[in-house]
Amino acid sequence: MKPWRRRTVKGLLVLGALFAFLSVFSIWVERQALDTSEWVHTSGRLIQNGTIRGALSEYLVEQLYENVDVEKKIEEVLPNSVKELAGPAATGLRQVGGTGAEKVLETGTAQSLWETANRTAHEQLMAVLENKKEAVSTANGEVTLNLGSLLTNLAGQVGLAKNLAEEIPPDAGKITILKSEQLKTAQDIVVAIKGLALVLSILTFLTFGLAIYLTQGGRWVTVLFSGVALIVAGLLVVVLRKVAGGIVVDQLVKQENVKPAAEAAWSIGTSLMVSIATTIIVVGVFFSASGWLASPTGSARGTRRVIAPALNRYLPYCYGVLVLVLGIYLLTASGVGLRTFLTVVVLGIMAGFGLRELAKQTDEEFPGLTFGDVVAPTRKRIDKAVTDAKLSERASKIKLPDVKRPDIKRPSGMGIPDVRRPGGGRGAGNRGEPAAPPPPSRAEAMQEEDARLSSLERLSTLHEKGVLSDAEFAAEKARLLKL
Numbered sequence: 001m002k003p004w005r006r007r008t009v010k011g012l013l014v015l016g017a018l019f020a021f022l023s024v025f026s027i028w029v030e031r032q033a034l035d036t037s038e039w040v041h042t043s044g045r046l047i048q049n050g051t052i053r054g055a056l057s058e059y060l061v062e063q064l065y066e067n068v069d070v071e072k073k074i075e076e077v078l079p080n081s082v083k084e085l086a087g088p089a090a091t092g093l094r095q096v097g098g099t100g101a102e103k104v105l106e107t108g109t110a111q112s113l114w115e116t117a118n119r120t121a122h123e124q125l126m127a128v129l130e131n132k133k134e135a136v137s138t139a140n141g142e143v144t145l146n147l148g149s150l151l152t153n154l155a156g157q158v159g160l161a162k163n164l165a166e167e168i169p170p171d172a173g174k175i176t177i178l179k180s181e182q183l184k185t186a187q188d189i190v191v192a193i194k195g196l197a198l199v200l201s202i203l204t205f206l207t208f209g210l211a212i213y214l215t216q217g218g219r220w221v222t223v224l225f226s227g228v229a230l231i232v233a234g235l236l237v238v239v240l241r242k243v244a245g246g247i248v249v250d251q252l253v254k255q256e257n258v259k260p261a262a263e264a265a266w267s268i269g270t271s272l273m274v275s276i277a278t279t280i281i282v283v284g285v286f287f288s289a290s291g292w293l294a295s296p297t298g299s300a301r302g303t304r305r306v307i308a309p310a311l312n313r314y315l316p317y318c319y320g321v322l323v324l325v326l327g328i329y330l331l332t333a334s335g336v337g338l339r340t341f342l343t344v345v346v347l348g349i350m351a352g353f354g355l356r357e358l359a360k361q362t363d364e365e366f367p368g369l370t371f372g373d374v375v376a377p378t379r380k381r382i383d384k385a386v387t388d389a390k391l392s393e394r395a396s397k398i399k400l401p402d403v404k405r406p407d408i409k410r411p412s413g414m415g416i417p418d419v420r421r422p423g424g425g426r427g428a429g430n431r432g433e434p435a436a437p438p439p440p441s442r443a444e445a446m447q448e449e450d451a452r453l454s455s456l457e458r459l460s461t462l463h464e465k466g467v468l469s470d471a472e473f474a475a476e477k478a479r480l481l482k483l
């Protein structure tokens with residue numbers, strides 16, 4: 001590959017990693033801050049967290065005592081003789097009010113009121129950010145989270161519900177999300193983010209695709225490093241989220257007792273960011289696996305040999321399976337928008353191109369290979385292992401006789417025939433009949449068994465090389481085993 005191509009490919013890989021890194025943040029902002037359903041879902045998770053629920057209960061109790069004269073309310077219901085106890089009673093009620101408020105927030109009614117307040121606030125936020133005139137005129141460009149309904153519900157649980165709704169000021173329990181002086185900046189950010197999330201997502205994979213296209217020779221290396229770049233980008237997002245969380249909480253929250261709740265809120269609010277980064281990492285793993293599959297390593301070549309029949313003979317069906325998988329994902333995934341659809345389409349095109357290139361590579365390496373050819377070596381190894389096992393079993397069952405030859409000493413000077421000669425041993429009798437041959441020794445029996453095993457091994461080798469057919473091999477093996 002020419003030097004300018006090599007430098008261009010490296011630059012595109014770095015640029016693609018940067019796009020992937022930035023796309024995670026832009027997608028997170030788009031979905032977390034600009035999607036009402038996601039906002040409400042996250043708010044439900046927030047109130048289910050014990051630390052956040054405890055901080056919220058303390059805030060509501062504080063708001064109740066700041067906006068309602070609780071001591072006066074208690075004094076109204078006490079007899080004249082004990083009205084002086086209203087002050088201590090109000091103080092004691094405030095001390096136990098935090099625990100009571102937290103229990104109230106655990107109820108389904110309170111959590112429903114919380115989610116409703118968050119939904120209303122986010123709809124108001126989007127109306128202001130989209131510069132709708134009616135929203136600006138009614139809210140004066142400010143967005144608040146109104147917890148007045150939760151405040152009233154809490155007061156009712158502690159016995160102060162009578163005529164309380166009329167006494168709570170309109171601004172009680174309101175948390176400002178967006179101030180009027182921040183309106184123009186927020187609107188500009190929203191306009192940029194809405195377009196940026198889509199552009200960065202598409203640019204990420206187009207950049208990697210261009211790098212792969214420009215590579216000449218060793219294209220698998222570029223595919224492999226594209227996956228590595230995606231994995232690194234995803235991991236950097238996870239690390240940065242952890243580091244930024246500590247900085248944001250320390251800078252924005254000054255009260256030490258509130259910091260644990262703020263840290264929990266940051267963790268829950270950015271969990272979607274981790275999910276997006278995880279998706280990027282998973283895609284990177286697929287890229288890396290694809291690069292390895294096309295590499296010249298022995299393991300990759302063995303894998304290509306296994307899948308070669310499917311790619312060489314049934315490539316259209318492989319395309320069909322790819323389209324089916326992507327289609328099922330688009331139909332079952334939640335919140336599929338234009339960005340997700342286009343990203344999946346680009347990934348599908350890249351995957352289809354990769355399948356075509358892999359099919360060409362396997363066809364060059366293993367032309368005409370069938371599934372039978374793929375499993376033949378395995379079947380032969382299994383047959384050989386079974387044959388060896390049977391031979392070992394038969395050999396272990398052979399019981400060789402323990403022959404002990406008599407040691408006959410021949411007296412000197414006598415013509416007694418040697419018992420080891422044919423016709424001169426015991427049993428010859430007076431008629432001169434030849435003696436029966438002695439039984440084979442252990443060494444001779446073992447030599448015969450070794451010869452038979454060697455013959456079977458040579459027979460198996462000839463069968464593996466194709467010299468003998470399956471029928472000839474079976475017949476010869478049976479003959480040898482009967483010997």
